[in-house]
Amino acid sequence: MIIVMKPNAKIESIKQVLAIIEEKGLKAHISDGAEVTIIGVIGDKSLLADQNIEIVDDVDRVVPVTESYKLPNKKFHPEPSVVKVGNVLIGGDQLVIMSGPCAVESKKQVLETAHAIKKAGASILRGGAYKPRTSPYAFQGLEEEGLRYMKEAREETGLPVVCEVTSLEAIESAIKYVDMLQIGARNMQNFYLLKEAGKTGLPVLLKRGLSATIEEWLNASEYIMSQGNPNVVLCERGIRTFETATRNTLDISAVPVIKEKSHLPIIVDPSHATGVRSYVKPLAMSAVAAGADGLMIETHPNPAIALSDGPQSLTFPQFETLCEELRPLAQLFKKTF
Amino acid sequence: MIIVMKPNAKIESIKQVLAIIEEKGLKAHISDGAEVTIIGVIGDKSLLADQNIEIVDDVDRVVPVTESYKLPNKKFHPEPSVVKVGNVLIGGDQLVIMSGPCAVESKKQVLETAHAIKKAGASILRGGAYKPRTSPYAFQGLEEEGLRYMKEAREETGLPVVCEVTSLEAIESAIKYVDMLQIGARNMQNFYLLKEAGKTGLPVLLKRGLSATIEEWLNASEYIMSQGNPNVVLCERGIRTFETATRNTLDISAVPVIKEKSHLPIIVDPSHATGVRSYVKPLAMSAVAAGADGLMIETHPNPAIALSDGPQSLTFPQFETLCEELRPLAQLFKKTF
Amino acid sequence: MIIVMKPNAKIESIKQVLAIIEEKGLKAHISDGAEVTIIGVIGDKSLLADQNIEIVDDVDRVVPVTESYKLPNKKFHPEPSVVKVGNVLIGGDQLVIMSGPCAVESKKQVLETAHAIKKAGASILRGGAYKPRTSPYAFQGLEEEGLRYMKEAREETGLPVVCEVTSLEAIESAIKYVDMLQIGARNMQNFYLLKEAGKTGLPVLLKRGLSATIEEWLNASEYIMSQGNPNVVLCERGIRTFETATRNTLDISAVPVIKEKSHLPIIVDPSHATGVRSYVKPLAMSAVAAGADGLMIETHPNPAIALSDGPQSLTFPQFETLCEELRPLAQLFKKTF
Amino acid sequence: MIIVMKPNAKIESIKQVLAIIEEKGLKAHISDGAEVTIIGVIGDKSLLADQNIEIVDDVDRVVPVTESYKLPNKKFHPEPSVVKVGNVLIGGDQLVIMSGPCAVESKKQVLETAHAIKKAGASILRGGAYKPRTSPYAFQGLEEEGLRYMKEAREETGLPVVCEVTSLEAIESAIKYVDMLQIGARNMQNFYLLKEAGKTGLPVLLKRGLSATIEEWLNASEYIMSQGNPNVVLCERGIRTFETATRNTLDISAVPVIKEKSHLPIIVDPSHATGVRSYVKPLAMSAVAAGADGLMIETHPNPAIALSDGPQSLTFPQFETLCEELRPLAQLFKKTF
Structure with a gap:
């Protein structure tokens, strides 16, 4: 100082x-x-x-002359961390693709999606059962029922599942069903929730807040890690700027910055970052080229009637094509998937 | 549409x-x-x-051609709302000054502050018992003990008290002690918390999120109001921009914009908006001149040793001087305090 | 360092x-x-x-431990500067109101405006003859003809005049007609233009760039001052943020920040900051209360047909009412106008 | 409408x-x-x-229901444009690498650089002779002398050269020496300069302004094109946000957005976008993967003593390695270089 x-x-x-x-x-x-x-x-x-x-x-x-965060800091832990979610390793040689619908809507939808994305190459199923929506009148999620469908999808396909939690109640339900907890962008500085998620010991996917600096994001990860839980994966999903052509601005630089400052794995979510389906593929490609450890891509059996974020969701054939195009790119960067 | x-x-x-x-x-x-x-x-x-x-x-x-929010919308409720907190009315003729420490540290500190700010002209006591801090190692608040001190201060001085809540647990404690719940900037889109705060029926002070648009802020108030609780007061406390000379950028335009779009009262917090003590007075003055219904000003018996946000806190003599200078300004804008 | x-x-x-x-x-x-x-x-x-x-x-x-700017820095020049424009002093006891149309459209418009704003209380006439417009097909200004009308207005009313310059050519014309040069927000880092404006010795009104930090703004003033021209007045006119309810976000904190860091006078332009007529009055009031040395307010004989920025322009009766309401406020802050 | x-x-x-x-x-x-x-x-x-x-x-x-820009709009010109700079085509099958120093410092430096980057695979030489610097006391460029060195470098190596212009005077000099004019970020809305650059008929590299929206950027290109000059290449170089880990935030989404809305070629400048040498490679890779038509990369014989932007410049061996790693990536995206 x-x-x-x-x-x-x-x-x-x-x-x-x-x-x-x-x-x-x-x-x-x-x-x-x-x-x-x-x-x-x-x-x-x-x-x-x-x-x-x-x-x-x-x-x-x-x-200040030293960073405010310790546990996620690469200076004190130079080796990259690898986080295990079910049988999937994030942060190692594998390019980990998480995919699924923004919101769990029905058992049929979830099972159909799980099979389709597995076939295409995804290794983790995502799906929201507790949905933080801007309007209180929008669909808020199936809650515990949704978690149950996710678990069934895991049992049928073997894919580990990740679900967002938005309250202590949701955490208490989720730990019975899921392999990884997600903290959403709007809750990145809900410190109470971070601590409770940390205490579960489950791996946590921590999305960057809409206007969080990278330093604040790493401090948020410290909240989880300070509970004795080192299993944190960061997810860049776009920040808020004045630009309106995309829903958010994907901060692609966050990938190399995190790789330099932290040992935690980082994945990129081009679906939320742009809000526009046709931009998902180029941004997914760019994330891999920048060194991301994985991707989170929204998919839906019929985006036209998705209850949440349909306009940014890929159909199954679109997702399959994306995975095919990602494969040689991943290979170039010495990643498997 | x-x-x-x-x-x-x-x-x-x-x-x-x-x-x-x-x-x-x-x-x-x-x-x-x-x-x-x-x-x-x-x-x-x-x-x-x-x-x-x-x-x-x-x-x-x-x-879209119509706004996404209904209950706080002035179009459907043209008369300004007046929110009652204890015996204090926010949104009417009174310029309501809320003051107190960022964090409750001790009984002595709270009581001393309550008496000092009451004498100077404040009408509501603020003080944080649950502190959302960027670092998990920073002081996190006295929790229920802090709420108890706030209640004692109310009993001694008659000032209604407002405290931030950060979880359902905190709400359950707070309703036993306080007159108004505060939802902090970092929780403005913690929709679960908004609904729980709404259900209590207590007046809620809703701070604007660090990068929330005014439309999102009004949608957040809709979450509270949709639980049958119309007692919401908005608080502008600065938004995040690229400017670093101040901690945040006070969006003073939010005052007239809210007055045009909503019937809810709006107050301004120049302490958090700037993070710098010497800027508090000019911004407090400007908020009143822009038409704010009140102010939230941090004070501390000894800012040099405040456990949270000392650099932006006023001493009691500074606060007294500010109140004296605010008085003729308030009068000019037909406000009493 | x-x-x-x-x-x-x-x-x-x-x-x-x-x-x-x-x-x-x-x-x-x-x-x-x-x-x-x-x-x-x-x-x-x-x-x-x-x-x-x-x-x-x-x-x-x-x-770095010291600021990058020297000549505008209060540390090396603790006394506030007073800049003389014609017979008007900016930075002293007077609240200086500059007013007039965004764009000079005709001789009649300019003369009519000059008389009306003088009667209401303004002391400097503004009007653009070189208009930087987002589209090349929009009206680009009357150029030298417009400058001539401004000079005639000064001769008729005695009001000094300020016009924006956008090129060396424009500067060479303007010095024959105007009392003060304006550098617009889009040219705040057109360093070539800053130097040329500095060389004229005329007072310069330097608007803050759309995304300029206060430090960059003061460095831009250094460019002008480094040519031996100390007559710089700063103008805060809103910065770009994610908020869309107003055209820009008026950074009201810039007033006390500049007062602390620099000796240069600062005025505020609520017309460009908001782009909405009904917000001009509350923001003009707030600027005076924050300590601004003056205001720049757009007026037009008939805003409905203004060739530029009509929606934010006041009619003459609206401007007169504003001046009447500003008077007691100015008095409270020990300013005359 | x-x-x-x-x-x-x-x-x-x-x-x-x-x-x-x-x-x-x-x-x-x-x-x-x-x-x-x-x-x-x-x-x-x-x-x-x-x-x-x-x-x-x-x-x-x-x-408004239609875009404000016409000439760069893909709706009215669905085929991608290819811009010829010397013998190099931008916007076609080639991945065009522009490289060179931020500022031209000496004949030796420029010639050495030209040979080195050509050998590594670059096809256009960049170098600034007119430098827009934040401080008036920083090195402002060699002006016409610098342009002469650039021309000599072209004669020795055959590489076309691009130089920034900051005034009409600079344009008048530059047209005698260079193959392409660059309009820098700070001058993106210097409409006078845009028109003058347009009139020369030379290809123009138009950098995005620090806080320009994509729509404003395309409107700026319209200024150039409206002078009968269709030879515009866009360059994304980062926008200003609250994040401070990088100098600017590279808006990688701008690549697919421009590809969808415009027929103009777009290149990416990871050097200015980050200001940090170690981030240049990952961002260069990500730009190619997102579909950029080229890159602009700063290089210097000895970055430690570069007069401008040394910390983000690559050494020649670093640049050579980057080009080698880019080659298979370019191939994957069906680009040659």
Whole structure:
């Protein structure tokens, strides 16, 4: 931590800062520059967490020098993590494709989808039973009934299943049926939910918040991991910008940034990122080329009547074609699927 | 709802759109333009919610013509709403000042603050007992103990109290102690929480999400109101932009926009919007001048050691000065406090 | 300037950084922290401008500690500047209202407007003769003819006039007719234009770019000032965000931020910030309450047929009412107009 | 164009809208909906450009139904355009790599670079002679001298050259030396410059503005094309968001969006988009996979002492490796280079 003083800071102000640092048993290092004085803090800066040095007189600003997150930080865990979901490994050599409908609508829909995506090459089934919808009058999901259908689909096809949870109640139901919990973008900073998801020990798919920085996203993963659960997979799904041609703006740079800053696996969801079916394929390809460990792609037996996010869902034949085109690309990047 | 077809759309595509509309018992109105055909839908468009007309062949886009929110919409409720919190009315002639610490830290701190802000002119005490913090290692709040102190402060001073809730558990505790529930920015689209808060019947202070549009914010209020609870107060607290000189960017335009689109009261929180103490006063003044019904201002007996958000908290003398300067301004805008 | 090394940086890497610093005759100050080594640079850091220390091995990042702008910086010029435009002083006790049409359309329109706004209380006439329009087919302005009408309006009313310039050609014409040059938002980083405007010695009204940070804006003013022209007035006119209820998002915090960081005057343009006539008054009021030195308000004899930005223009009676309501507010903030 | 009236709009207001439409010889189509009345305009809506229907009483909003740009619009020109720069075709089967230094610094630097990038596989040499820099004290470019070096490099290597122009003066010099003009992000809405670049007839590389929407970008290309110059190549180089881990956020979706909406070629600049050397390769790969027609990659003989943007520049060996890795990827997407 570095404390930058204002030009011509009073000696007493500098002394006050030093006193705060030393009172906590830390050491201060002073640099008297041409324009300003800078004070470096040596030692465990978390001891200063309850000190608001910013508001000491003549302090210009406080600059952190280390990242705020520890457990997901690559600096302290240089080897990439591999997260096991059922029998599927995310973060290793496999390009993991998760697919399925935005919302679970019926048993028939889920089973049909599970078979179709398995055949095409997907290895995890997704499907929402608790749907966070902008309007309270929109379809809110089948809840526990939906989870049951997902479990049946797993039993029939062997595909592990991932479902979003939106409350402690939903978590308590989900752990009976699913292989992986998903925390959605709107709940990325629902810290209570993160902790509860962490406590289950199940792998967690953590979507990036609509306007979350990468640092906040990694701090959110720290909430889950701090409960003793290292099984976190990150999912980039687009951020909010001024651009309106797509529903969100896929931050493709997040893939290499996460690979440099964290050991956690990262997958990309081009369906939510764009909201437009015809953009799903080019963005799926670009995600693989950027180094993503997997993809999440929405599919539906009949997108025209999907209860949620139909316009961005692929039909089964479209999904099959996408998988065929992904295969040589994955190979080029030394990934199997 | 208007459906815009692509140039040279095939007759069959247009017929398919018409068939979907008519199947639901709605009427379609066709305009054959110079470049494109436009189809207007007459009737209750919610009947089309499960039809994804966007992906019918040759459809260019679907344009909604009415707002997605109903209960907070001024069009259906032209008179401004007044929300009662304890004996305080928000949305009427009074400029309502809510003040108190970001986090409840001790009984002494809360009582001292309650007396000080009451004396200066505030009419509602705020204080967080459940703190959503970016880092899991930061102080997370005193929880039920903190709520108890808030209640004691109300008993001593008569000020109604507002506390943030972050889970169903927190709601269940809070209803025993507080006069108003706060939903924080990070939970604005935690729809489960919104519904549970709505069910309590208590007034709810709904902060705008970090990257929420005004339309989404009003839809979030609809979640609360749809539970039969009309007592919602909106709070603008800054949105996320690329600007870094302030923690967030106060969207001051939200005040007149809400006044035009909704009947709900709106207050402004300049403390969280800027994160910098010296900007609190000018932004508080500007909020009143823009027509806000109230303000939320963070105060602390000793900001230098506040456990949360110290750098943006005012001392009691600073708060008193602010209130004195606000008084003639409020008067000019025909508000009392 | 501070250089933060990566954890476990190699000794040779640190030596390499030190060598670069010392080669330029600067002094380095090393702090060996618990986790990382930090190197402070003492002396004129501009000597390192052609050294890309970021890419030396093991360097984590380079943190500047002083602002990049000098001439507009309050640290080196603590007294607020007052800029003289004709006989009007901006930045002093007067609340300066600039008003007029977005685009000069005819002599009659300009003269009529000049008289009407003067009567209501405005002290500077604005009007665009070179219009930067999104579409090449939209009205592009009357160019030199428009400037002539502006000059005639000044001769008739005594109001100084301000016009936007968009090229060197436009500057060369404008200096014959106007009292102040305006650099529009889209040209805020047209550095060539900034320098040419600076060279004229005329006062310059510098609008903030659509997505410019405050720091970039002040750097843009430095371009003008570096030509020996200290007469710069800043104009906040809204930034681009995801919100669509208003054309832009007025960053009201920019007023106190500029007042803290710079000595230059700042005015606010609520017309362009919102694009909606009914929001102009509340935002004009809020700007004055936040401490702005003036306002720029679009007016038109008949907004319904304005060639540019009609929907945000006020009629003369609306403008007169606004001025009447601004008067007691200005008085409260010890401003005359 | 569709005009949406407010609920319970007065008959006279509707009549007034109809009168405006009919006065221009256009036809109106009225749909009386359950909640609101909608008026469709049939005919050439540009006839209404000088009518501000938004502010007629009871009008809720005006919704355009066709895009604002014509010449770059794929609807009116379905075949992809191929732009010829020297002997290089952009937009066809070739993956076109432009490379070179951010700023031309010396003859030696440019010639060395030209040979190195040609050998590695690049087909166009880039280099800035007029540099738009945030600070007026930073290196501003060698101007005409720099252009001369670029021409010499072309003569030695046969590579066509592209240089940024920032003023009419710069254009007048550049046309004597270069094969393609570049309009930089900061000048994307410098409409004067766009027109002047258009008039030269030279191919123009149009970078996307820092906060420009795709629609505004295509309108900017219309400015160039409206001068009779169809030779425009678009370049996505990142937009500004709240994320700070990268200098800008590469909007990779812009590639498929442009491919769907326009016939113009699009290339991607991962160097400026990220500002970080280690992210250049993954983003270059992702751009090719998303369907880009080319790449712009910064290279420098010695990035450590580059006068501009060193931290994002590749060394020659790094560039060579990148080209080798791009080759099989390009092949997969049926592109040669």
